[in-house]
Amino acid sequence: MIDIKLIRENKELVKENIKKKFQDKKLPLVDEIEMLDIKNREVKKQGDELRSLKNTKSAQIGTLMRDKKTEEAEELKKEIAQYNEKIAFLEQEELELSLKIKEKMMTIPNIIADDVPIGEDDSKNVEIEKFGEPVVPNYDIPHHADIIEALNGVDKVSAGRTSGNGFYYLMGDIARLHSAMLSYARDFMIDKGFNYCIPPFMIRSDVVSGVMSFEEMDAMMYKIEGEDLYLIGTSEHSMIGKFKDTIIKEEELPLTLTSYSPCFRKEVGAHGIEERGLYRVHQFEKQEMVVLCKEEEGMNWYNKMWQYTVEFFRSLEVPVRTLECCSGDLADLKVKSCDVEAWSPRQQKYFEVGSCSILGDAQARRLQIRSKNDNGTYYVTTLNNTVLATPRGLIAFIENNYNEDGSIDIPEALRPYMGGKTIIK
RNA sequence: GGAGAAAUACCCAAGUCUGGUUGAAGGGACCGGUCUUGAAAACCGGGAGGUCGGAAACGGCGCGGGGGUUCGAAUCCCUCUUUCUCCGCCA
Numbered sequence: 001m002i003d004i005k006l007i008r009e010n011k012e013l014v015k016e017n018i019k020k021k022f023q024d025k026k027l028p029l030v031d032e033i034e035m036l037d038i039k040n041r042e043v044k045k046q047g048d049e050l051r052s053l054k055n056t057k058s059a060q061i062g063t064l065m066r067d068k069k070t071e072e073a074e075e076l077k078k079e080i081a082q083y084n085e086k087i088a089f090l091e092q093e094e095l096e097l098s099l100k101i102k103e104k105m106m107t108i109p110n111i112i113a114d115d116v117p118i119g120e121d122d123s124k125n126v127e128i129e130k131f132g133e134p135v136v137p138n139y140d141i142p143h144h145a146d147i148i149e150a151l152n153g154v155d156k157v158s159a160g161r162t163s164g165n166g167f168y169y170l171m172g173d174i175a176r177l178h179s180a181m182l183s184y185a186r187d188f189m190i191d192k193g194f195n196y197c198i199p200p201f202m203i204r205s206d207v208v209s210g211v212m213s214f215e216e217m218d219a220m221m222y223k224i225e226g227e228d229l230y231l232i233g234t235s236e237h238s239m240i241g242k243f244k245d246t247i248i249k250e251e252e253l254p255l256t257l258t259s260y261s262p263c264f265r266k267e268v269g270a271h272g273i274e275e276r277g278l279y280r281v282h283q284f285e286k287q288e289m290v291v292l293c294k295e296e297e298g299m300n301w302y303n304k305m306w307q308y309t310v311e312f313f314r315s316l317e318v319p320v321r322t323l324e325c326c327s328g329d330l331a332d333l334k335v336k337s338c339d340v341e342a343w344s345p346r347q348q349k350y351f352e353v354g355s356c357s358i359l360g361d362a363q364a365r366r367l368q369i370r371s372k373n374d375n376g377t378y379y380v381t382t383l384n385n386t387v388l389a390t391p392r393g394l395i396a397f398i399e400n401n402y403n404e405d406g407s408i409d410i411p412e413a414l415r416p417y418m419g420g421k422t423i424i425k
Numbered sequence: 426g427g428a429g430a431a432a433u434a435c436c437c438a439a440g441u442c443u444g445g446u447u448g449a450a451g452g453g454a455c456c457g458g459u460c461u462u463g464a465a466a467a468c469c470g471g472g473a474g475g476u477c478g479g480a481a482a483c484g485g486c487g488c489g490g491g492g493g494u495u496c497g498a499a500u501c502c503c504u505c506u507u508u509c510u511c512c513g514c515c516a
Contacts, residue, residue, distance in 0.1 A: 044478060048485040055485090058497040062445035077496045084496080247475085249435095370475095377475075
């Protein structure tokens, strides 16, 4: 959500930005908002004047009552009653106008960074940099589901029975590897100075609607029957929600947090749960990083954050690359975003394992997350990035550490979490 | 799940029974000053933060959130949320 002042003062910029994102159908909204805003302020002004008048007269009644001038007081009461009718009418109008404005404002995309590549969809995303050699071994790498199955590491048949498609039992060393990776990811971020946090795994609807649109909510979030609660789709939801309606002391910024949570997603729509294996599932686990900082420090953190993820995967012998999200593929709330993709030696291409985003003050404005200095309050800049989401991260790890004989190497970094094991076979 | 108590500004806290100079007493912290070589202490002085409209003057909102009664609500009523105490249940 952008500042409405931007529409008042520089609506061409807002329109230009909409065009850059190939959302031309939203262009008329800008003028509509501008008109509604003018009208809203006019109505508010009228209302304020009447309320002011009413307040003054009411105070007079107080004085008259004290002086026992009942008749005069009664007359004033009648006078005020007339104001109240008008005020009620104006307030209704004010409410309707501001709702309309808010509804439209929510759909206006955030102003993207100048250096975001312009493109209509994900096919126009731009590779930035490769880290590590994308090696293709001279033997075949089986599908991850087959690798894991051969090691007795997964049971999807039983999961289908208990929970349906999109769920899984991880077993034995593979389950342990899964946990080891998460523990390592946690400690990796703690060592970077991030504050470890385990958040609530369910959140209320007002928090959800603060972080996503209704359509997204419907497509992603599981609702708890009979309660105003949703299972989180990512800990970002509860981590950002943590600061809803608060003013953070400026000396506490930047807040650098790393959170663990299971994540639940319906995965309704485009892709669905149609793929074999553990790539797209209803339930996964994630170590996340979240940063709240001053605007001027935002880009600095953005660059640090994706680099942390790269460093993390490199320490696990996984080649990665960064892929910059183009304007059309960028979610409306984001200023800039890049994916960290892991190399798949089997498919001989990169696939997404994480996503780093800077949202400017858009998320903070929606949720009223502010800080304060001598010039007053301001909305903080929010960022989030994946350290490790797994089983997806597990797949990347397994493919890249797979040996011809079906075993999986455990790199140095992970061994303390695997009881010293150097190999899974 | 049951019973009770509470939520007031950065923090503590008065006011709520008895609605009207309470746009919120009093502390603490904070800022400015006196004193001091400097600081502390003491003393004097200052301001509610926020938000919306306005170029400004000024005005609207605002005592956990929402609604209601009333000319007028921190104060009365309803509702939601949260916290605390006790009981029950439970990893």
